[in-house]
Amino acid sequence: MPSSKPNRTIFSFEVFPPKRDMPLDTIYKTLDELTDLEPDFISVTCGAGGSSDGSNHRTIELAASIQNKYHREGIAHLPCINFTKDDVLDMLDELDKNGVRKILALRGDRAEGITPKQDFRYASDLIAFIRDRSGSRFQIFAACYPEGHIEAPNLDTDIRNLKQKVEAGTDRLITQLFFDNEYFYEFMEKADKAGIHVPVEAGIMPVTNKKQIERMVTLCGATLPRKFQRVLAKYESKPEALRDAGIAFATEQIVDLLAHGVDGIHLYTMNNSFIARRISETISTLL
Numbered sequence: 001m002p003s004s005k006p007n008r009t010i011f012s013f014e015v016f017p018p019k020r021d022m023p024l025d026t027i028y029k030t031l032d033e034l035t036d037l038e039p040d041f042i043s044v045t046c047g048a049g050g051s052s053d054g055s056n057h058r059t060i061e062l063a064a065s066i067q068n069k070y071h072r073e074g075i076a077h078l079p080c081i082n083f084t085k086d087d088v089l090d091m092l093d094e095l096d097k098n099g100v101r102k103i104l105a106l107r108g109d110r111a112e113g114i115t116p117k118q119d120f121r122y123a124s125d126l127i128a129f130i131r132d133r134s135g136s137r138f139q140i141f142a143a144c145y146p147e148g149h150i151e152a153p154n155l156d157t158d159i160r161n162l163k164q165k166v167e168a169g170t171d172r173l174i175t176q177l178f179f180d181n182e183y184f185y186e187f188m189e190k191a192d193k194a195g196i197h198v199p200v201e202a203g204i205m206p207v208t209n210k211k212q213i214e215r216m217v218t219l220c221g222a223t224l225p226r227k228f229q230r231v232l233a234k235y236e237s238k239p240e241a242l243r244d245a246g247i248a249f250a251t252e253q254i255v256d257l258l259a260h261g262v263d264g265i266h267l268y269t270m271n272n273s274f275i276a277r278r279i280s281e282t283i284s285t286l287l
C-alpha cells in the first residue's frame with residue numbers, strides 16, 4: 001500500500017478494553033461520546049504485555065464495534081511477542097471478517113509470568129509476516145519513540161531499527177507519549193534524514209493524575225518538563241484543578257504541533273471522553 005502524506009491533519013483516539021472482570025459494555029457509553037467527536041479513527045489497545053489471556057479478543061471485538069456499530073475506523077493493536085504465527089493468522093482472519101483493516105503492529109512488553117513465544121522477535125518481524133501473508137489487505141501502523149525506545153542504547157540506533165520497521169511494510173507511525181515538543185521535532189528531523197518518510201502521528205496524553213503519570217513516565221522513559229512538574233506538585237491534591245491544568249497543557253502542546261504542520265494527533269484518552277471533548281472543541285477549527 002503506498003504511503004503518502006495526508007492533506008489534512010488526522011485526529012484520532014486511543015482507548016483500552018475494560019479489565020477482564022468487567023463487562024465489555026461498560027465502555028460503550030465512552031465510545032458513544034468519543035465517536036460523537038468524529039475522530040478519524042479509534043485504536044484499541046491489547047492487554048498489558050500483549051498477553052494471550054484472551055484480552056486480544058476484547059480488542060478485536062471493540063475494534064469491530066467501532067467499525068460496524070459506530071461506522072468509524074477501528075484499529076486493533078497487535079503486540080506479537082506472546083503470540084505464534086498461527087495465533088496471528090487467526091486474528092488477521094477475525095479482523096478481516098469484521099471489516100477491520102487497520103492494525104497497530106507492536107512487539108509488546110514482556111509480561112510477568114509469561115514466557116514469550118519465539119515466532120516474532122521484533123515488531124518488524126510481525127509487519128513482514130502480515131505483508132507476506134496478506135499483501136496490502138491491512139493498513140499497518142507501528143510505534144515510534146521521539147525520546148528513543150527505553151531499551152535502545154540511543155536515539156540514532158532506535159531510528160536505524162525504525163527504518164527497518166518501516167521498510168518491512170509500515171504505512172504510518174504513532175509516537176509514544178511525550179510532553180516536550182522539542183523532542184518530537186528533533187526526532188522528525190533525524191527520521192527524515194534516515195529516509196523515513198511515512199506520516200507520523202504525535203501521541204499526546206493529557207495528564208490528570210500525578211501517580212498515574214509518574215508510573216507511565218517510569219515505564220516509557222518520557223521526560224516530564226519542569227514547568228509541568230511544578231503544576232503536578234501544586235495541584236496533585238485538587239483533582240479538578242489538575243485535570244484542567246492537564247487539559248490546558250496538552251492543548252497548548254497540540255496547538256504548537258499543528259502550527260508546525262504535524263501529520264496527526266493521536267490522543268491517549270485513557271477512556272475519558274470528557275477530556276477528549278474539551279480538547280477536541282478547542283482544536284477542531286485548527287485541524
Ligand SMILES: Cc1cc2nc3c(=O)[nH]c(=O)nc-3n(C[C@H](O)[C@H](O)[C@H](O)COP(=O)(O)OP(=O)(O)OC[C@H]3O[C@@H](n4cnc5c(N)ncnc54)[C@H](O)[C@@H]3O)c2cc1C
Nearest residue numbers: 045046049050077106107108122123143149152158161176
Ligand atoms: C502508540 C503505541 C501504542 C502501544 N500500544 C500497546 C498495546 O496495545 N499493548 C502493548 O502491550 N504495548 C503497547 N505499546 C508499547 C510497546 O509494546 C512497547 O513500547 C514495546 O516495548 C516495544 O514495542 P515496538 O512495537 O515499538 O517494538 P520494536 O519496534 O520491535 O522495538 C523494540 C526494541 O527493539 C529494538 N529493535 C527493533 N528492531 C531491532 C533489530 N532488528 N535489531 C536490534 N534491535 C531492534 C528497538 O530499537 C527497540 O528498542 C504501545 C506503544 C506505542 C508507542
